[in-house]
Amino acid sequence: MTRLRAHPTRLLTRLLTRLLAGLLAVAILAAGCSDADTPGAGTPSGGSPDPAPGSSPAAPGPSTVTLPPRPPKPPKPLAGRVVVLDPGHQLGNARFPAEINRRVDAGGFTKACNTTGTSSDDGYPEATFVWEVAVELRKRLRRLGARVVLTRDDNTADAWGPCIDERGRIGNPGEPGPTADVRVSIHADGNRSSSAHGFHVIRPGRRDGWTDDVLAPSERLALALRDALVTAGFAPSTYLGEDGIDVRTDLGTLNHSDVPVVMAELGNMRDAGDAAAMEGAAGRQRYARALSTAIRAFLTG
Numbered sequence: 001m002t003r004l005r006a007h008p009t010r011l012l013t014r015l016l017t018r019l020l021a022g023l024l025a026v027a028i029l030a031a032g033c034s035d036a037d038t039p040g041a042g043t044p045s046g047g048s049p050d051p052a053p054g055s056s057p058a059a060p061g062p063s064t065v066t067l068p069p070r071p072p073k074p075p076k077p078l079a080g081r082v083v084v085l086d087p088g089h090q091l092g093n094a095r096f097p098a099e100i101n102r103r104v105d106a107g108g109f110t111k112a113c114n115t116t117g118t119s120s121d122d123g124y125p126e127a128t129f130v131w132e133v134a135v136e137l138r139k140r141l142r143r144l145g146a147r148v149v150l151t152r153d154d155n156t157a158d159a160w161g162p163c164i165d166e167r168g169r170i171g172n173p174g175e176p177g178p179t180a181d182v183r184v185s186i187h188a189d190g191n192r193s194s195s196a197h198g199f200h201v202i203r204p205g206r207r208d209g210w211t212d213d214v215l216a217p218s219e220r221l222a223l224a225l226r227d228a229l230v231t232a233g234f235a236p237s238t239y240l241g242e243d244g245i246d247v248r249t250d251l252g253t254l255n256h257s258d259v260p261v262v263m264a265e266l267g268n269m270r271d272a273g274d275a276a277a278m279e280g281a282a283g284r285q286r287y288a289r290a291l292s293t294a295i296r297a298f299l300t301g
């Protein structure tokens, strides 16, 4: 501060010199010169205050200040991956009995196009629960870089379907749209036995010509989902499957898939404890977080 007060003229000279150098740099840049080694071009521009003139030379020399290159952003863990999420049923299915009872191919045999799904004792529909989990899960997967395809566009009482065969084919190689790396069908069960609660993950059983191509990765996917749900604090089913995993050959959505696939029955909506988790936003986020963790583990493991 003493030197600043002692030499006001020198200070003014230096500041003017720097200002001129800054203006020169701007002029050079405006003329299309981007060479940072051009004398004066790299000098901090006049907008940058420089209140410490005491020890620097009177005239600014060629700039030696070079910012280190920014490290490239690491790619997101699921960048380039495609996930098909299949929220089961549709809120309007019950209003369209002819459409959803139509028989469709379920993997070498026929079955109803779709069903109404269940609900909690409070009247919270399965179609709405699985839709809300799927939307939350989509948000999380997108943040990880994945492209997410849902098998239905909305949750509305004015619509039905799609049928199980279409749900199982969306994302298959050769189908319109991107080819999926994984398909997760999301459901909840409705069992009125008082001791029935907990989730189970259904993986496809062997149906030659249908599921034999995806059996092994689907089993790995099922284990990833089971483990993530347990880690998130959800209890495996007390009444279906074994250690939270069931194997079925009668589900059209699984049979039609040519990519690794499972159906997650996230709990029993008729059980008060399971229903409480499903009906609250925090519980649904916990489900979605667990499913996201599992899909990430499966795709990157």
Ligand SMILES: [Zn+2]
Residues within 6 Å of the ligand: 088, 089, 117, 118, 126, 187, 188, 189
């Ligand atoms: Zn269902």
